[in-house]
Structure formats: structure tokens, C-alpha cells
Amino acid sequence: MGSDETSPQTAATGYTTSKAFLEALAEGGVRYVFANLGSDHPGILEAYAQARVEGREHAFPELVICPHESVAMAAALGYAQVTGVPQAVMVHVECGTQNIGGMLHNAAKGRIGVLMYAGASPFTQEGELFGSRNEFIQWIQDVHDQRGIVRGYTKYDNEIRTGANVKQLVHRALQIARSAPAGPVYLVGPREVMESEAPTRQADAAHFPPVAPAALAPDVVDRVASALAEARRPVVVTSYLGRDREAVPALVELCEAAGAGVLESVPSYVNFPADHPLHWGFQWNDQHHNPLLEEADVVLVLGSDVPWIPTKNRPNAEARVFVVDEDPLKDQMPLWHVPAELFARADLGTAVRQLHHRVAELADPAVVARRRELAAAEHERLWAERARRETPVGETITPEYLVACVRDAIDDDTLVLTEAITHYPTVSWHLHRTVPGSLLGSGAGSLGWAIGAAVGAKLAEPERTVVSLVGDGSYLFGVPSSVFWMARRYGAPSLTVVFDNKGWNAPKASTLGVHPKGTAAQRDDFGVHFTDRPDLPGIAEAAGGAWGRTVEAASELKDALAEALAAVRAGRPAVLAVRVPEM
Template sequence: MSGYTTSRAFLEALAEAGVRYVFANLGSDHPGLVETYAQARDEGWAKRLPELVVCPHESVAMSAAHGYAQVTGVPQAVVVHVDCGTQNIGGMLHNAAKGRVGVLLYAGASPFTQEGELLGSRNEFIQWIQDVHDQRGIVRGYTKYDNEIRTGHNVKQLVQRALQIARSEPAGPVYLVGPREVMEADVPEQHADPALFSPVAPAALAPDVVDRVAGALAGARSPVVVTSYLGRDPEAVPALVELCETLGVPVIESVPMHLNFPADHPLHWGYQWNTQQPNPRLAEADVVLVLGSDVPWIPTRNRPDAGARLFVIDIDPVKEQMPLWHVPAECFARADLRTAVSQLTARARELADPAVVARRTESAAAEHERQRRVLAERERPEGTVITPEYLVACVREAIDDDTLVLTEAITNYHVVNEHLRRNRPGTLIGSGGGSLGWAAGAAIGVKLAAPDRTVVSLVGDGSYLFGVPSSAQWVARRYGTPNLTVIFDNQGWKAPKQSTLGVHPDGVAARNDDFGVGFAPAADLPGIAEAAGGAWGRTVRDAGELASVLAESLEMVRSGRSAVVSVRVPAV
């Protein structure tokens, strides 16, 4: 045995590609990785490998890698146990896929020998039980690429190719599996130059598309931009501001999972989520440019006017992974959003009529101010009762512009966006998907990516419990990633109740208030974090106490201790 194994080459390849962390839930399929790390620590070359972050639950590992990549743009690695661990990250894998976030997921596979023919051959009963027909098939609906490591002789090439695909837009998760015998095998020292596996370069719009879209915006009576995830690239946000200012075009954020446009900018025209009424600003538009959005509107509720001209520019313009999706646009174009917006701005400068731009800007600013006054009225507490609007306003006053805020408040998503009023690109992040529990692990990854910044998560009580807080808080304590979690505790799942009322507004469930969504008897939500991670915890029921508790909790976080504040808002 030379000691240079496939496992060592695999870990070296990750480090060479810029992976700093392996978020791992180790199992019987990982002796080769465990031995490599032990050897590296013993012989003094551990810094040549990614740091191992042990996560007692796979979903925390996956969402931590997700959060790190969202801040840095660099995919990290997640190691899980064969088919069982792979299934345990299912919801968080969905989030990475739908949020277009690169993550390299590695799982071992049950050994393929059982008589001791090779090192790593089966020697535990579980290895027969966990031998399934198509382990890679478990994730194939959510990954951009999957492969099996069949030999260590090209493992570095496989890792670099997987990461190249993960980083190329639309970015997304990739999956590798490796049987024990292969990962234990001695191989010659491996080499693969990461510089030769760069992601696909950003795509630009064709010149005729630039002319067509810029001309439509410039010549419109009432144009509007709709976006949901342009802010995945923080540098695209000021580019969009420049385009909108050049033409006097307002922006609507639809189901935003990122800060896409500064909330205080006079051209910001608000947000829409599961809005059940028509959006008058969208209905009045005669030209609509959709820039990076999966759900620009809900067709049955708030679609644009039938006569409006629609254009879609996106890294994923026809949503190939969504079986049912359509926007009746006259042009669909695949392009990097920052590149496309810069192209449109250059052409718009040549076409803009200063008088028209001034008129549009004045009208948009008036609407922006009207919306702001309405929202300000909602931020007052109702006696001692803490409303979600008041809670978010208090958080807004407690944090600074540099704070990284993770939003997973579900039925209060819109409240967070409307009242937090974030303006700095990259400072408001959502999962991008629909599986709850992302924020608990993501806060760890975000803090590792930005150790000098304060990290605050705004979550529902259901989201908090989905996040396996016992595991997440333990990991945060062990690896020094203190963060604040603020819980909108409405003592139940509001979303299923709203969904039922949307379909059966006069049904039996509505008549009897029987929805099966309550969390009684109430759990001590901060107590979970205190017990598992030594966190500072408080439950707040009185509006008069909220500001001081938030201030104290942030002091705790800045001193190096995580904090969880559960805020009782009106019950479901």
C-alpha cells in the first residue's frame, strides 16, 4: 500500500478546485475518506484538504453548502451515507436545484464484493440492505450531472468535470458515488488542472434581440421590469438600476429570493407573492420585461394585460425542468442577466427620450411613495400584540446595512421583503426552492463564507423545526458560526390553512376551523437551541419587550454565541 488512494485524490481534487469545506455525515462507506483525513492530520498536510465539517443530520450539511455557495459563488462538497443519506438530503437538494446553486454531493455505494476479494469488501450486514438498483436515480430529477467513480485513475478529472458543470449557468447540484473498494484502492498520484475546467463563459444577447427589447422599452407608454432572482449575482443589481434609471422603468419583484433592486429606490414598485388580486401596476403595463423569474405572476390572478408585449431574458428562459410553464412572450432569450442588462443599457442610452424618462420617473416615484406610506401605517403594534409587520420593522432598526439576512418566513415572506427594506445587493437571501428547513444549515455556511458579518435568519416556526435545530445549533457551536434566528411563532402551519381556504373558502374546514395545522401544546423553540448548542434563547410575547430583546440577542451573537428569539405573533 502506497498510501495514495482514490480517496486522497478525490479530496485533493476538491481542494484544488477551490472547495474549502466538506460538510459530512459519515457512514460505513467512507473509511477511505476518514483514513485520509487522519493521515493528513498525523503527517501535517491537512491544510491541503478541505476542512471536514461534521453534521449530525444530512439536511444541515446540504443547506450549509448551499448557503456558502450563495455568498461566494463557489460550490462546496457534501458527503452522505449511500442511499439512506442521499434520501435524507432530498428537500435540501430540491432547494439547491430550484435555486440554481452549485453543490457537489458525494455518497459512497455498497461494496461490490463480498468474499474479501478487495480491500473494502463487505463486512457489515447493512451493506447488503443498502445495495439498491439505481442509487443515482434517487437524485437524477434534481441534479445536472451524476456519475460513478469506477477507478481512481481519473477521479480528479471526474471531480473537476462535475464542478465545472455545477458552476456553469444555470448552476446546480451534481452527484458522484464511489464504492468502497474503488475509494480504498492505491493509485498513482493524480493531476488535473482546474484552470482547464472553468465554467461556461457568460452568454450575451444577440444584437437584434438587444435592439428589439431596448426599442420596445424605450417606445412603451408604461413599461415595467419583473424579476425574481437577478440578485443571485449581486453585481447585476446596480446594472439593473442603471438600465431602469436610463429609461425611467419601474421594477416589480415577484416571489423574490434575493435582493434584486434597492427597496428604497423610487423606481421600486413593490413585491408580489401569492397575491390573489390583480396587480394594477402590472395590469397597466404595455411592455413587460421578465428578467430572471420562475413565477413572474400567477396567470389566474394577476397576469399582465392581454395586449401587453412580453419579453423573457433568463439563464433558464423556458424552464426545461418544469413540466408545466409558459409565459406568452414574443421573445425568449438565454443570456447572463448582468451581461444582458448592460447590453440593453448601452442601447437604451441611444434611444431614451429625456422628457419621457423624466415623466416615467416622476410617476413611478409617486407610486413608490404611496406604497411606502401604506406600509409604514402597518408597522405599529396592536397594543401589546406583536404583528409580523412590527416584528420586521424592529429587526430592520436593530441590524445594519452589512448584515446578511436569510429569509424563510413562508407566509410572511412578503412582510419580510416589504418591511425589512434592504438596499445593499447580496444582503437578503432565500433558498430559491420550496423545501422548508434551509435557513438553519444555510446560516452556518453563510457565516463560514463571511465570518466578519452578522448573520440573521427570519423563519417561521414550521421552518425552524424542519431545519433540525438540534443538529444545526450543535454544528454552529462546534465550528464557531454564531448567528441569530428570529422565529415568527404563530403556533402552527399557516400555509396549508391558506391553501385550503383558497380552494374551499366556504368548505367544512373553514366553517369548523378544522385545518389540522396547530402546534399545541407549544414547544420551547429557543430551548432546543439552548440544549443542543448552548445558544442564548428568549420567547417574546409583549411588543414593549421586543426591541430590547433583539438588541441583547445581537450582542450575544457578536460576542460569539448563537441566539434564538421566538416571537409570538397572532396564532394561525
């Protein structure tokens, strides 16, 4: 059984499980397979090669080679965030699976659909089946529970055990990935199974749609709408309602009908137009009281994991709090609580439209007009105070000035990805995004998402200008050598603007938050400084022929931004590192 001459042969018809798997992905709406390939994928690679010879490339998703698994995941997430359609990520057995870990966290916590596929070490070793073990590494990479590596983060995982139902498994996995709350799914396929013959007639993708949006029960609509209509000072808090672009104008209508101010807490999308008079600004890790929350008598939380920090800026104890969310209990968060009188599960856009119609019927127009007048005055005060910060200090480029210059250099349609970490609030306050779908964050906490996600976003909308605003730490986390090689190979140029403050400011800020007068603070000894600054644009230039420049003087910034954007629009990736004050 061990010799090549006597080994079982491949599928008699030539239609293998691998081919059925790839067809199922395409039928389910997957346009790209972001892949880091290995010894578990011969059936996949053979299927692609045969398709090219036969002129059937359109039957499979396009294969995008990714030199690092983390970047493959980030690119898939960026594509899905722009389109709402999960893409596929293909990695090598358990080693590649572990390399996607940080971006898997982002997919799970950010509620982004993605289908991950990994092969598994062959389960025969004497040549009993075609695809049996023939490399030493296949014994070493055989682990007890490969699927268990990801199970704490996935909505669904399964093993492909036969080609007879592979399409059903793929369509079910994509159905689960797309259904709210969206998230990652994981399939594994041993090599012998992926090489085996499969039936050509299988499950139909049309029979696996995502679950239809859920609405609020009528009594819940009445209860929440009545509270908003009767409130003295209502506030809406949201973080990711803008994932559904059509929900944003609906929220505007609701807030105008109620005279309610809007506070965006840790936003990862454009949830409410920044220039609207009812927009009351942004809240991140603010370590101070928020009078807008403390004075509110009714608070409606619409899609938010962390609407406030309980020890720092929660609403007053007498406020009526309502939580409406596609995931209202956060059952994947072991410690979580918002003291609300009502929790309701619903599609956010659907719920907002229901509430708007009922509030419009119940609210007193004169009372609402007065609320809106007061809210607009608060909006003007907040934004005027922030605008005063948008000037450089001599030739020193402040973060606020940098973001203001980016804002002036781009148009409303430009897609901005934000991963500036300690400058997240600066980006939110000074970028002034107003168009739904024009801003993305990872929605989670694993760094290195933005520059890889920019590749996926550009593939999703090739005609759109894509700009990433990142910290120097998150830029390096993103594996720029892999990202910019991919950007050049697949024609996906974007502009990356790096806030270069010579280190990781977030751990320093966290330490100061706990030990403001500790030894680390007194000695400025945090272990996070880049004593020798890396050549951040140089990495992209070497790996992908990118345009690159480092700017230190405020007088040079606007011209540098214009030159970088011109390079991107001409088809060349660009990295502009901007020296801002050190930590």
C-alpha cells in the first residue's frame, strides 16, 4: 500500500470535494479566497489549475495570495465591512489557524462575517487513501482538537468528512456567518476527503439566506417611544448602528422627532452625521464625568458594547435606560451589565424606524422644538471648542492639526479606516465624517487590522479612495511587508497616514490610569518607546514599491498629503509618516 504504484487514485470523474467546496463558496457570494497555502491544499491548487486550463475560472472565487495569515484575515474583514458579504480565508492546518488569532478576535468582537477554512493533517499514513501522509510535517501538525483553537470565537465550526454534502456545509456556514449578529465560522477538511470524488448535484445556495431582520414587539415600541416623547433631556448612545448605512438617516429622523442628542461611544462606523445639530460628540476611555449623560433622564442605547465607563461617566441613577441591540445581553462577554429597565433584541435599522413612527405620533412638537434648540446649542459649543485645537504649535504637528489636514485633503466619499489607538478620539472629533459608510474601525481590540483591511476594502470598491489613519505601533502590527506586497500585486493602492509618536502610547496611558504617581510615571519608564525610530515608509517602499515620505514640519504637511493622494490615485500605494509629539 505504501508505494506510489499501488496507492489509491484520485476521483474517477475529476470532480473532487475541493472543486465542490470552491464552487459552493462562489455560489454563496464569496468573491475572494485570501489564502496562505500549505501541504494540506493540493486538491485546492489542482482545482484552480484545472479551472484555468478549462477556462472556468469564474466558477471559483479569485485566489489572493497573502504572505501572512493575519493580513489575509484583515483583508477579508475589510471587504466584508464594506459590502456586508463574508469572504473566505484559507490557512495551513493548525499553524496557520493560530496565526489568524488576533484578527479572529476582531471578527468575533466586531461582528464581521468571514469563513475560515484550514486543511487538516491526513488521517492515513500507509497510502490507504489518495492524499495520505507523505511529508514529515504531517505527523507534527496533527493535533488533538484543531477546531478547538478557534471555538471560543466562532459562531460555528465543522469538519468536512465527505464530498457528498460539502456544499451544504459551506452554505450553512455562510448563512450563519451572515445572520445577525454576524461573525466568523470555521471549516476543516482532511486532505484525503478534499481529494476524493464528490457528486455534482448538491445543495442550492438560494436555500440558505441569512435570517431575516427582527423587529421590536409592539408593546416594546410603545414603552420606549413613550419614554422618549415624554423625556426632558433624552440621549441616544450608539457605537455600531452605522454598520447598516440605511439605519443612519433613520436614526436622524428618530432623534429629530424626539429632540434627542446623540453620543457616539467608541464608534467603529459613521453612526450619525458629525455636522448634525443633534450630534453631541464622542466618548472613548474618557476618565471624567460626562454632563450630557449625567443630566439625561432617558437614555436609549442603540447598538453599543461599552456605552460608558461605569466608574467614570455613567448616567445618573434616576435615568430610565433602554437597551436595543441585535446582541442585547452580550453573552460572549463574561462580565457585562448596563442597569436598564428593558433589553430588546432587534435589527437596529428596523427598530429605529418603528420608534420614529411612534415617537412622531406621541411627541409634542413645541416641546421637541425646544429640546432641539438646546441640543443644537450644545453641539455648537462642543465643536467650537474642538476647532480651536486645530492649529500647529510653530512647526510642531499636533494630532488635531494632522487630522484636520487629512479632513481637508479628502472628499466625503473617501473611505477612512481608523486605528490610531490613543488618537482614536482625535480622529473622531476632527475628521467630521458625515456620510454613512465613509469610516470604519475594527470594532475590537487586536491591533494591525487597518492596513490589511484597506486592501480588502479597495478590492471591494476599486474606484474609491481609501485612507488609513494608524499609530506607529498598529502599523507595525499590521505586517506592512506583506500588506504592501499584496497591494502592488493585486492593484489595491491606498494611503496610510502614520501618527509617529515614537512608541506605543496605549500601554503607557493604561499604566498612568492605574499608577498616576508610580515609579514608572516618575521615571518615564514604561518599556514602550522606540528609542531608534524604524523607517516606516521604507518598509512599504521595499516591499511594494510604495510612495513614502516622513514629515516633521507643519509647513510641509499639506503638500505631502496632496502628493501622497496623487500617488494613490495614480495607482501606487503611499505611506506618509507624520512625526507628532512624542509620548
